[in-house]
Every structure is written in C-alpha cells, then in structure tokens.
Amino acid sequence: MVNFNGNIFPRGTNILNSNNRGLKYGDALFETLRYVNGTIFFWEDHYFRLMASMRILRMEIPMNFTLEFLEEEITKTIRENNFGKDAIRVRLNVFRNDGGLYKPEINKVSYLIETSKLESPFYLINDQNYEVELFKDYYVNKDMLSNLKTTNKILNVVASVYAEENGYQNCLLINTDKNVVETINGNLFMVRNGVIKTPPLSDGCLNGIIRMKLIEIITSSEELELLEESISPFELQKADELFTTNSIIGIIPISKYRKKEYDNTISKSLLGKLNAKARIG
Known part of the structure; x- marks a missing residue:
C-alpha cells in the first residue's frame, strides 16, 4: 500500500x-x-x-x-x-x-x-568485500543544487551501471575540480592517522543526514579530529580507512580501492555511537 x-x-x-x-x-x-x-x-x-x-x-x-x-x-x-x-x-x-x-x-x-x-532494526557493519573505483565519465557540479536530495540522479544511475559492469560494489564520484565528492549512494569519509576527512558541501556533496550526525559524533570525540576538506584522488591510497554513509544502511566500510586495502576499526567504533544516537533520537 x-x-x-x-x-x-x-x-x-x-x-x-x-x-x-x-x-x-x-x-x-x-x-x-x-x-x-x-x-x-x-x-x-x-x-x-x-x-x-x-x-x-x-x-x-x-x-x-x-x-x-x-x-x-x-x-x-x-x-x-x-x-x-x-x-x-x-x-x-x-x-x-x-x-x-x-x-x-x-x-x-x-x-x-x-x-x-528492512532486515535489521539497527545499523550493522558488513565485513564482506566492498571494492570501489573512480567514476570519471561525468562530474558532480559544485553548487547548492548538488547538496539537495532531488530526483535528478542520472549521474548516479549511470555510475551504478558502470559499477555493475565492472564488478565494483560502488563508485566514487568526482566534481568539476576532479576532487572526490561522495559515492553513488552516500557521503564519503576518509581516515588517516586519527584524522577523519569528509568533503565540504561547497564541493557539491549531498547534505546527508548521517554525514551530519557523524560530524557531531566525531567533533565531540577527544580521540578523533574532523576536517571538512576537499579529498584528492591521490589521497585515497594513503588512507587507513574509507567508508560511505547513508540513512538506510548507516556506515559501509570500503575494503578496497585499486591496490589499496583498508581497515574498518574506526568505522566500527563510529557505528556503535551512531546506533546509540539513533535510539536517543
């Protein structure tokens, strides 16, 4: 119904x-x-x-x-x-x-x-292989319309077809400056040496709700530091972790990008805090 x-x-x-x-x-x-x-x-x-x-x-x-x-x-x-x-x-x-x-x-x-x-009442971490690749055929615009959750998602559709055809679980979308903005279905976070970076809204990423909640969680943490800064594709292979977020799945750790394989320690710890925040409201 x-x-x-x-x-x-x-x-x-x-x-x-x-x-x-x-x-x-x-x-x-x-x-x-x-x-x-x-x-x-x-x-x-x-x-x-x-x-x-x-x-x-x-x-x-x-x-x-x-x-x-x-x-x-x-x-x-x-x-x-x-x-x-x-x-x-x-x-x-x-x-x-x-x-x-x-x-x-x-x-x-x-x-x-x-x-x-849905299968589970709360967000869960999936330890299965989750490999991504850059999608370079088309670009995300750096403007406010890209921040909105509109039904204008043809770039995401074409990127999904590309991922399926090439055996990837997801793709990383880039903007007109060639910086990494987000994944097909969520926001992107990168962890390196205890510092967590996520692209700023000015780069054209979706103004995601889970992105917002994780920013709140990370900024209140004494162990972690958050930076809202542009992410270059060259940084991805130096990262300790990559993960993507959305309102349905929560946090999805990325296990591999090209020859680089990633840990998921930080994403697992953040998931518990996200579930606690969701229960509180």
Whole structure:
C-alpha cells in the first residue's frame, strides 16, 4: 500500500500520469527514512532538510506540512501495510503538481509515501568485500543544487551501471575540480592517522543526514579530529580507512580501492555511537 496525498492505494495503482513533473523534469525531492518500533530515525533532521530544500526549489509548502502531520502520514502508511514491529524503509516523495513546461504553472506540491521491510532494526557493519573505483565519465557540479536530495540522479544511475559492469560494489564520484565528492549512494569519509576527512558541501556533496550526525559524533570525540576538506584522488591510497554513509544502511566500510586495502576499526567504533544516537533520537 502507498500513500498519495493522504489517500491509501494498493501498490501498483495508476496514481501518477504522464504530466507528472517528477517524471518529466525531475522536479521532485525525496527523503529515505529508517523507521523502527514507532520511531523515525533522525526525523527532525530529515524534515527540516526537506523544508529547506522545498524553499530553495521555490515549491509552495502546504500549511499542513508540519512535522507532526507528515510523521502521522508515514505512520499511517506503515500501519496500512501491516508491518507490525518490523524495521521499515520509508521513501517520502514530494513533487510539484502537473502543469507547464520548464516553467511550472503552479508551485503547489503533492506527496507519495512508499514503505518496505528492512532486515535489521539497527545499523550493522558488513565485513564482506566492498571494492570501489573512480567514476570519471561525468562530474558532480559544485553548487547548492548538488547538496539537495532531488530526483535528478542520472549521474548516479549511470555510475551504478558502470559499477555493475565492472564488478565494483560502488563508485566514487568526482566534481568539476576532479576532487572526490561522495559515492553513488552516500557521503564519503576518509581516515588517516586519527584524522577523519569528509568533503565540504561547497564541493557539491549531498547534505546527508548521517554525514551530519557523524560530524557531531566525531567533533565531540577527544580521540578523533574532523576536517571538512576537499579529498584528492591521490589521497585515497594513503588512507587507513574509507567508508560511505547513508540513512538506510548507516556506515559501509570500503575494503578496497585499486591496490589499496583498508581497515574498518574506526568505522566500527563510529557505528556503535551512531546506533546509540539513533535510539536517543
């Protein structure tokens, strides 16, 4: 079951038509959320990121789009799917309503909520091989639109195909300055000699929620130092660890890039702190 503007429909129902602006122009935003036992992990952060993104894209925010309203709509969708106490992946889509060409006729929006089961209620570390490679065919732009979680993800799609064709688990995306920005599905962190670096938002990376939470965790630690600085591809093979982050999986240690193999000691320690932060809210 899916939730379209507060109405519940069976999955597969023809809800959207050929004039949908998300389909035609990628005129849409989305949030992917982890829901466990009545709690949406880091919900306030997701909500305020969505509101800020809608303002940047000049979307009209409905008066009823409160934190509480959208949380209840998510909970209603989960309840209608009879998931019980399962861990749930939620995708909240917001798109400008039909009408117009590039220039929309109106700025009002609709929303669509989809849900599916997750294997574990909390973030886990996967010790399996996770090899990555640079994707150099196309570049991430260094601007604010790249920070937003929009449905304009064709670069990520093509990079995913490249990774599949070449036997990699993920790819590292680079910006127009040829600096490493992020992975296909998350933010990037690099560890070297106790210092953890992650690209700044000005380099064009996604303003990720788990990125934000890890920055909070690392900066409050006495053992670790955080730097928000550009990462050159040449630095990758000197690193002790690389890992990527997103709201569904949490932390994914990268085991290999080219001839360099990485440890995952720091990423494992951070994962425990991230799970604790998620439980607190």
